[in-house]
Amino acid sequence: MVQEEKIPSHVAIIMDGNGRWAKKRGLPRIFGHRAGVKAVEKIVSHAANIGIKYLSLFAFSTENWLRPKDEVSGLMMLLSEFVDKKFFEIIEKDIKFVVSGRLIDLPDEPRSKVLKLIETSKNNTGMVLNLALNYGGRKEIVDAVNKILASDIKDIDEKVFSGFLYSPEVPDIDLLIRTSGEMRISNFMLWRLAYAELYFTKTLWPDFDEAEFDKAIFDYQNRDRRFGMTDEQIRRGNI
Template sequence: MIENLYKIPNHVAIIMDGNGRWAKRRGLDRVYGHKEGVKAVEKTIKFAKKVGIKYLTLFAFSTENWQRPIDEVNTIMSLLVEYINEKIPMLLENDVKLIFMGRREGLWDSVLEAMEKGERETSQCSSLTVVIALNYSGKAEILDAVNKILKSNVESIDEESFRQFFYRPEIPDPDLLIRTSGEKRISNFLLWQLAYTELYFTDVLWPDFDEEEFLKALYDYQSRERRFGKVLDE
């Protein structure tokens, strides 16, 4: 079915939602949902590389997620460290660059070390760039950008110069946003960058998101006509 794809988004962003509900429906602790969610991440990365997507941004942990139970937060952070350290060979084999975006203040030292290791060891990869949004908030990113501008010598600002103060100004805006679990909101994710992004919502919980579900989103995307505010010829 992949051969039927003729319009591949350059950048896909995903809000990976539903780990906790996946576990609850099976009578399991929420942490098991996060462990299964990690498996879905690897499948998604490999499939994105397979179809030719160049940028994949995954919303892993928001600034608001610190309000979750401490055991759940600890599990998420531990899984992140474990995943980075174990999956670097897989990333290298698939020519995948790993980078992070978000506030690094407040993160565990072990998390920061793993992040730096992942970025360093995959820095020469170029087929696909995976961006992990960690301790991220769209509002915080805009506020941090404004504060950087206030501390700089910039006399005037436009859209292009403003985005140079973002966490990852080199990353193009997403063409497609996918959110799993049936929720239909963007939850403080990439508020500036999603201005003209196509949105796709699925009821599938994140641990169950597979190649078939990814294809459904891509087929829906290629049926869209992106106008960016302009009137196209009939």
Template sequence: MSLTHLAVIMDGNGRWAKKRGLPRIEGHRRGAQKAEQIIEWCAELGIKYVTLYTFSTENWRRPPEEVNFLFALLRQMLYEKFNRMMEQNVRIRFCGTMEQLPQEVVQVCRDFEEKTKSNERIQAILAFNYGGRREIIDAINNGIKNGLRTFNEDDLRKFLYLPDLPDPDLVIRTSGEMRISNFLLWQIAYSELYFTETLWPDFSKEDLLKAIEDFEKRQRRFGGL
């Protein structure tokens, strides 16, 4: 069974740090390094799209110093890893309500989207300031602004944040939590779900291969027989 689009809910950074007596921000730093690794692993495996749940609309409830650290970490990782992304032919895209972010963050995100837009080996989509319910509401409102009064599925899809992306085939969530947490609610209607107890910074290539092996054993019927 072909795996074209992998989506990941990267959970457990804070718990990883707490277990080691480290500050939460160190867990986020290690988690960001793991995100870089999984993009490269997916590219090696021929997966064309990987979407990483990086910062949710609910994450604004965290302490301001943690939120600001996450913004700074994103900018740092993009600048530090730019040459590597170009060498690996990785296209970076962002999915979320970008206009609510600090202007310097938006500028960096748009800059790196532009710089990598011709890369074709793999698309790495960072769901940043993203919420699934918000995306659906935004899609409906944008459709209305464009003259629609009623919608079918194809109509709504045109107004999603990244309508050209195929739906995820597989969603992985780490850290033992077994919920979707407002992630790609429209797109994962028929995605396969895989949950692991492994905390995100500890997620290894072997863990990824195990998830893919499990996925390949499943039968996807999409509501049919």
């Protein structure tokens, strides 16, 4: 059972398995992605309800442009549909919508809709929903370095560096979930994953529901996070 007092602040999810879900059913991949959007809707609502403060979802990587053109077009269409469908619900639930990634490379229609939702929800004070779009962890770090080089800042520490990342208000990740049985982080939020707890499940993303999410949270709550220290230091309250 999930303990309210030990809810992770920032949960990130690599949503994997849409294609395999469709293949198992003899369907085109786009049907898997559409089913995956329904899973997103359920998890966003549930995460907000149980007190998650930040939820990051890996929606589209910089490498995903290499997929077949019809699949990429379908994903962009689903992004537009998701924003249209959930726009007012996100506002009404006081969710703040942000994006990590290079939005400039997205097609005009989904980009304009995403930007409108970002602007409209910017003063919301509830859960922050961070969508990783056209995102790559190494590119984020390189982009941050280039921003620093273009600034007048000469003395850099970890706190200063974090301020140059995409969506700098999003903190380090407490729990990373990856679905579909793959056990890798796939260039996702490399800087913020430094001390994250990792949870891998064989459940394909379209089948990942509230109960599966709670399993991951429960597993997280039964781990000891040491941040490089000993058990004795943790017990003494050094963290």
